[in-house]
Amino acid sequence: MLSDILTLTLYLIINLLTIILIGNLIFEYFSRDKTNRKGFNYLFIICFFILIFYIIENIRFFTDISKEFFWILDFSFVSVILFLIFLFSYANWEKINKSLLYLFVFTNFSAAIFELFFKIRYPALFDFVNVFFIFLGLLFFYFFILDFLMIKNAIKESKKTKQYHKKLLFYLVSCFLIFIIVLSLFYFIPYIQKSKFSGELNIYNWDTYVAEDTISNFENIYGIKVNYKTFEDDNLMFEELKLNSGEYDLVVGEGNLIKEMIKLDLLSELNKKNLQNFKNLDEKFINQNYDPQNKYSIPYMWGTTGLIINTKYIPDNTDSWDVLWSNKYSGKIGLLLNSEEAVALTSKYVGGPLMPQNNAQFEKIKEFLLLQKLLLKGYILTADLQDLLVSEELWALNIYNGNAVVAIAENPNLKYIIPKEGATIWIDNWAIPKNAKNKRNAELFLNYILEPKVNADITNEVKYATANKAAEEFLDSEVLSDPIIYPDEETIKRLDSFTNYEFSDEMNLKILEFWNELTGGEENAN
Template sequence: MKKHLLALAVLLAALGMVVAAHAADKTLNVFIWSEYLPDEVVADFTRETGIKVKLTTYESNETMYAKIKMLGGKGYDIVVPSAEFVSRMAAEDLLAPIDKGRLPNLSNLDDTFRNLPYDPENGHSVPYMWGTTGIAVNTDLVPEGQITGYADLWNPALAGKLLLPDDMRTTLGMALKVLGYSTNDTDPAHIEQAYLRAKSLYPAVKVFDSDSPKQALLNREVSVAVLWNGEAYVANGENDKIIYVYPKEGANRWVDNLCIPKNAANVDNAHAFINYLLRPEVAAKISQEMGYATPNKAAMPLLPAEIRDNPIIYPPADKLTGSEFETDLGPAQRLYEQYWSKLKTGR
């Protein structure tokens, strides 16, 4: 009798392990920017596949990178780094190769988003969304036309009315552009000048927010904010007095990408999710709700005209004069981080 009971216990334990393993096969851990993936899209994917998606969010590339590096590429199945962090993470062997054979919907991508310099042949990334960083102005509080570029943010009249993102590249890049340099400048003297320029602005800043900066604008806590265009789009939809200004010095352009960490536990599910997001109707839904531009060419005809023709989301060519994509800083990254630390600690 005891032998039968023991055998039954072993069988039940084995079945439990199988069930647990099966449950693990039906999970996907996504590490993504805040407010960057519609709940409906996640729910529809789970309904169709049975794969349960767990979202964890971050507010900056630096936060995401530090965590993935600390975990050795484990813990998450998908991350969403911006272009310059794709090349950095790939070089440090933190990303798994993309298996294009599992992504038939990859053909929907616009050719301009294939084989970009930060990831030749899209070996480690699939573009998710793209956009710009610029300036949102509440024209109820600041006359329209008063803010035309980053340099105008140093106007003493804006002291206590300004929001900046808690983001190293945006902040130092903005100061570099004001000084006439590239947002990717690696000259130590120029980086120091940018730090000093940014430092002189910090006392005028009321709020630092990279999570949901539109809220401070909508709540009239600030009248001017440096933010991503999708945040400006949502704010403009709720208050048409909030406009988006492409800085005359040149806007920052960026591409956020779907990547799989090197030691992800659910690689098959990650590819299934990426392929799902590449469906034209899904990509169109994301662009419409989030207010960012899609790199999915097949999705464009599905967008309503008010999205496709909205200059906040899809900027006219003349608004991109002087704009730049951020690139990997190489050894200069450390110097940027040192100055960023000094900025944040008030030194």
């Protein structure tokens, strides 16, 4: 909060000085007669564009105070320059004001080049408003050169004297050296930035749940080593976290698991001051019942778990979970290696709630899962299901919608269905374990992954809907229009969430014990 107040105060001072500078320039301009205004016009144009620059920057600044971290350094230089211009404005305009204004121009030009270089090197952080900023910086430099060539007294006096050529050479060499020095500094910027952060970051997440370059880009920008571990069942992740919470700095869990983790005091409260990009989230995904004020979790992706079939072997009009219990497809049926999803679809199939609320409901679910086991090819890892579906070794399977989109793209015979009995809708969230050793690095990663372009790149690749509203403008059109990724309202009416149910410790234990018995405790039974 204090840093925001200081930054805001500095910004207001700069704006005040800018107004004084422009006002002083206008006053001097119109107080001169026409003959004395010669050589003043280009200076006036420069200041006019400086004013436009600050109008644009005001719009950017007051919509996001903390986003552009390099502003404070840039504005510190600019504020000093503007203060000196104001201080000496009545002393000797021609010699002092103009030279200081040139320094101001070089400062903004340097900032523009820095912006351009940084965004080219790290395109994931690019902001299209910066195009205007870069343009103005280059424009400042253009007017500086124009002013130098057009109104220098040396040009008026003699273009052939040795004095002029020496002066011209001095200016050109100076400009070139300044440009080289500034440009060379850009190669050190990433290392300076990296020096602010160090150490490691231990992430525990689903497989294939970030883009291919998400982790490597983060490591390159911040110099933090990421150790990335994956799981196939978030309930097993939950059990692992209870035993070894200090081993992980970031975990991903569905809303109901987040609720359980909060209840067991397994999560650390988030420092929202380090999460400036939290504002990018869609309001409908924040303040959920499992974490009302998002003290502990950040919404990441949302999706559904439905049924996928191969229409070459199974009727196209199939609309029920019944296909997973059909003798006709014995040996060609699979079930995700996820206890929660297996219990949920079975409960829906037998006419119950998403999750069993009593022993009678649970016993019926057990009965149907035991019958189904005889028909299964196996319990399938998410890492394996795509190959099995595309190669047509599997004809029917419960599946996450994002995995379905990827598989269908490779085999058009595949079809994704939300069965008539109902299916699950979920929101996955990032959270920091209470005993995390690298909490600051974890929050840095969260803020990074909340960047609209970074987040959109993930959604475009993994094919799950994002909870990040600001990322939608960067999403591929085919992603936004895909009903599997973004289901319509009629489909959503058939969906249910785990967060709508209370889970007793006793029932959770029964489900886990039965699941281990059913699958033989193996990671994959196919």
